Amino acid sequence: MKMIVAIIQPYRLDEVKDALYAIDVHLITVSEVLGHGRQKGVTEFYRGTKETGNLLRKIRIEIGVNEEFVEPTIEAIQKGARTGELGDGKIFVYDLNECVRIRTGERGTQAIG
Amino acid sequence: MEVIMASDLSVHISGANTVWVLLSAALVMFMTVPALGMFYGGLVKKKNVLNIMMQSFASLGIVSLIWVTFGYSLAFSPGELIPGVLGDFKWAMLSGIGPSDLSPYFISDASGRVPHLAFIIFQCMFAVITPAVISGAMAERMKFSSYVLFITLWTICVYLPITHMMWSTNGIFAKAGLADFAGGTVVEINSGFSALACALALGKRRNLRGGPPHDLTYTLAGAAMLWFGWFGFNAGSSLAADGLAAMAFLNTNMAAAAAAVVWATLDWIIHKKPTILGFATGGVAGLVVITPACGYVSIGGAIGLGVAAGLICYFMVVFVKNRLGYDDSLDAFGVHGIAGLIGIIGTGLLANPLITRGFAMNGGQGISGLLHGNGRLLGVQALAALVTMIVAFVGSTLLLQLVNRILGLRVKEKEEAIGLDATQHNERAYTVIE
Numbered sequence: 001m002k003m004i005v006a007i008i009q010p011y012r013l014d015e016v017k018d019a020l021y022a023i024d025v026h027l028i029t030v031s032e033v034l035g036h037g038r039q040k041g042v043t044e045f046y047r048g049t050k051e052t053g054n055l056l057r058k059i060r061i062e063i064g065v066n067e068e069f070v071e072p073t074i075e076a077i078q079k080g081a082r083t084g085e086l087g088d089g090k091i092f093v094y095d096l097n098e099c100v101r102i103r104t105g106e107r108g109t110q111a112i113g
Numbered sequence: 114m115e116v117i118m119a120s121d122l123s124v125h126i127s128g129a130n131t132v133w134v135l136l137s138a139a140l141v142m143f144m145t146v147p148a149l150g151m152f153y154g155g156l157v158k159k160k161n162v163l164n165i166m167m168q169s170f171a172s173l174g175i176v177s178l179i180w181v182t183f184g185y186s187l188a189f190s191p192g193e194l195i196p197g198v199l200g201d202f203k204w205a206m207l208s209g210i211g212p213s214d215l216s217p218y219f220i221s222d223a224s225g226r227v228p229h230l231a232f233i234i235f236q237c238m239f240a241v242i243t244p245a246v247i248s249g250a251m252a253e254r255m256k257f258s259s260y261v262l263f264i265t266l267w268t269i270c271v272y273l274p275i276t277h278m279m280w281s282t283n284g285i286f287a288k289a290g291l292a293d294f295a296g297g298t299v300v301e302i303n304s305g306f307s308a309l310a311c312a313l314a315l316g317k318r319r320n321l322r323g324g325p326p327h328d329l330t331y332t333l334a335g336a337a338m339l340w341f342g343w344f345g346f347n348a349g350s351s352l353a354a355d356g357l358a359a360m361a362f363l364n365t366n367m368a369a370a371a372a373a374v375v376w377a378t379l380d381w382i383i384h385k386k387p388t389i390l391g392f393a394t395g396g397v398a399g400l401v402v403i404t405p406a407c408g409y410v411s412i413g414g415a416i417g418l419g420v421a422a423g424l425i426c427y428f429m430v431v432f433v434k435n436r437l438g439y440d441d442s443l444d445a446f447g448v449h450g451i452a453g454l455i456g457i458i459g460t461g462l463l464a465n466p467l468i469t470r471g472f473a474m475n476g477g478q479g480i481s482g483l484l485h486g487n488g489r490l491l492g493v494q495a496l497a498a499l500v501t502m503i504v505a506f507v508g509s510t511l512l513l514q515l516v517n518r519i520l521g522l523r524v525k526e527k528e529e530a531i532g533l534d535a536t537q538h539n540e541r542a543y544t545v546i547e
Binding site for chain 1: 160320527530531532539540541545
């Protein structure tokens with residue numbers, strides 16, 4: 001089992017969701033986060049005062065998957081989130097030790113899907 | 114509003130009437146910002162809330178300036194560039210109008226009149242709110258520059274002629290005896306059918322399923338402030354602090370109450386829960402429907418019109434819009450266009466001579482609708498509504514094509530996805546972490 005965490009552009013969320021649904025991945029957790037990578041934030045003006053280095057809004061997606069879904073999920077996220085421009089985000093994959101479905105008590109690969 | 118020019122020099126400026134009309138002008142200003150901005154702002158996604166509020170503010174700025182430079186003159190001057198349709202430049206920059214001049218427009222001057230300047234600023238706020246209502250159909254996808262150009266052209270080419278036709282001394286429908294107390298044609302049908310033209314010209318938002326309204330508490334607060342401001346809009350249109358103003362005030366509240374209750378009840382029956390958004394939307398539909406009728410119908414008529422608006426607008430917004438698939442994002446057409454139409458026709462049916470008897474309308478005889486034996490009024494109402502629908506829809510469609518040639522109408526697909534606050538204004542409404 002793997003935990004896939006992706007940081008993407010907020011405006012690509014719908015495309016990512018569509019791409020995930022297309023490969024039958026429906027169980028996702030999404031949160032709104034702030035951060036920046038190499039583009040180092042944005043500049044905005046409030047009453048003429050320049051505000052630099054503001055953190056960018058990003059979306060963080062977490063998906064726990066069984067081994068056979070790892071590559072398709074990564075591909076789907078890339079397909080949905082990629083624009084080719086700076087700031088498209090990153091995908092992290094870690095090993096997942098355990099998964100428990102709270103309602104039934106099922107564990108491991110049974111519980112994840 | 115009934116239009117009578119009089120040169121009786123014995124009439125004086127009434128302090129009480131002036132207070133009421135100036136206060137009403139402020140109430141109508143308050144309907145545009147923040148009320149309409151908040152009502153609409155709560156319904157959009159949070160990435161677009163500043164843009165939609167800015168559209169209302171921009172109208173307050175731009176249309177106010179058009180109004181005093183030449184707009185008021187073209188709308189209300191008795192001299193005419195196009196007979197019955199458009200005034201002349203006699204009152205451009207309010208030339209020749211001083212603080213001690215009486216308003217040439219009034220309904221009953223038994224208690225004296227208001228200053229001409231008070232009438233001008235009161236009407237200015239009507240011109241301001243009308244394009245702001247249309248912005249509901251353009252939400253979340255129109256370029257701000259295009260919006261600014263469109264409302265400028267629209268005010269000049271659509272609003273001013275319609276206002277002249279319906280309300281000015283020599284206007285073709287004013288002379289024919291149109292009964293439109295506070296703007297069922299000029300504001301409501303006009304904005305509603307222009308909104309439909311906008312929704313069709315712009316096309317749908319890129320991603321329609323993208324989530325619920327971002328803050329319904331804004332929408333509720335906005336609806337409440339609209340309801341509050343509408344007392345100035347309708348009762349202020351009496352242009353005097355008199356019994357007719359009180360009647361209009363009462364009717365306004367009762368029609369809104371009836372439509373709100375009907376809408377929430379339909380929600381309860383059809384969708385199993387009474388929704389707050391439904392109650393607020395119904396309230397606004399009731400306020401719209403009573404706008405032309407408020408100074409002509411009895412309390413029973415007001416409640417009847419409110420019920421009709423609640424039923425018909427619910428059907429339009431919940432079923433017809435979704436069936437036809439046009440993206441009238443915030444239901445400017447479904448609520449303002451449809452309820453305005455019901456109100457104008459309803460006035461032609463229900464106008465009760467007991468309400469207006471004694472006021473200087475129809476020689477003091479009072480205005481009667483079909484149910485009180487006067488079928489002619491209904492004909493005038495229907496024709497005025499038809500002309501307003503055509504001028505608004507065709508005029509807006511042509512202007513949108515022109516704006517599209519010059520600037521384009523929609524933001525780029527990526528800008529729409531990122532949101533209009535960031536891409537059109539380089540600002541954000543909310544921070545996530547300070």
